[in-house]
Amino acid sequence: MVVLSQPVLDNFAHFETCKPTGEINIIPAVDLSDYSNAKKLILEACKEFGFFKVTNHGVSMEFLDRLESEVVEFFKLPQQEKEKSGPPSPFGYGNKKIGPNGDVGWVEYLLLSTDSKSICPGISDTLWCLVNEYVCAVRKMVCEVLEMIAEELKIGSNNKDVLSKLIKNEKSDSCFRVNHYPPCPDNNHHQILQPLLMNGQDLIGFGEHTDPQIISVVKSNNTSGLQICLKDGTWVAVPPDPTSFFFIVGDSLQVMTNGRFRSVKHRVLAGDSVKSRVSMIYFGGPPLSEKITPLPSILEEGEVSLYKEFTWSEYKNAAGGDKVG
Structure with a gap:
């Protein structure tokens, strides 16, 4: 669920890090x-x-290079052309305001349904076809990973798709988002940014949050910015690797494993004045009616549930819907 950022200054979200950051x-x-x-x-x-x-x-x-190239071309379009694909309702083009609390970051994005039959106005046929192909490939990868998890946790000895079936379900409430973090402005805007950076404050690309879904998969270009929060509260930078996919445990999976897995808090800083950052995120969500509760097969004798049962629809609404990530 999105964590409210510190107050904004002239539409730029910023905050002070509680502990030193490093790579x-x-x-x-x-x-x-x-x-x-x-x-x-x-x-x-x-x-x-x-x-x-x-x-x-x-x-x-x-x-992946072809898809990224098409994505970059979309974000190069004039603002009025991009806005033909928005505002999000919940799907479409959005700019800066992302979270339910009006979280403001240095980012623009495109939120799309993973339903191949859905069409988003303003999106080229080429980009739409590539997105659908990408979603299919990542969904397959997610299901493979979830089945590995089920086997290793010994909760799927007779039914290893106990987790993956929620993603495979035709009613799975999954979505796909592309984020574009433009280079930090220099010239006029630099006068606003410089005091923040000199005071030890960082420009937010996307404020700190956890993902409410089961699991998320991130693919980004070779630009830094992504950070995760360790158990001791330290924020650390994740070295970019455009050849790999990054998996993020979501709130729902933390609940389903009764806290054995950790839904990690993460954020994106936008401090690079030269290169833009592009990231593509697949959010694997269960059907809206699915009850989210610790799996009975995971609970040991005498172990009680740490969480109150809820449906994905209830939690999704509480977390701010499809704008959360």
Whole structure:
């Protein structure tokens, strides 16, 4: 769920970091071609970080480059052309305001349904076809990872799709968003930004939050900005890796594992004055009517649920709907 950022100054969200930030080189890298080892690494990463990246995922870089190129071309369009695809209702083009609290960041985005039959005005046929192909590939990857998790947790010995079936379900409430963080402005706006940066404050691209869904998958270009919060509250930068996919444990999966997995708090800082950042996020959500509660098969003898049962629809509405991420 989105955490309200500090007050904004002239439409620029900012905050002070509670603990020093640094770049982290201990992000678990999971080789999907090594099935047995991958299962163990994923489980450990979900418990410790709520975050990991996957390699050898089988999605060609040529295809990913084509999609990113089309995305960049969309965001290069004149503002009035982009706005033909919005405002989000809930899907479409949006600018800066993202969270339910009016979270303001240095970002513009395109939120799309993962239903291949849906059409978003203003989106080229080429981009739409590439998005659909991408969503299919990532959905398959997500289901594979969720089945590994079920096996390793021993909650799917006779039914390893206990988690993945929620994503495969034709009523799965999943969505896809593309974020574009423009280079920080210099010239006139730089006079506003410079005092913030000199005072140890960072320009927010996207404010700190957790994802309410089951699991999220992020693919970004070779520009830094993504940070995750460790268990001790320290914010650390995630080194960019355009060849890999980053997985983020969501609130729903934390509940379904009765707290064994950690829904990680993350954010994006927009401090690069030269390069823009493009990220593509697939949010794997269950059907709206699905009850979110710890899986009975995961509870040990005498273990009680840490969470009150709720439906995904109830939590989604409380978390601010499709604008959360």
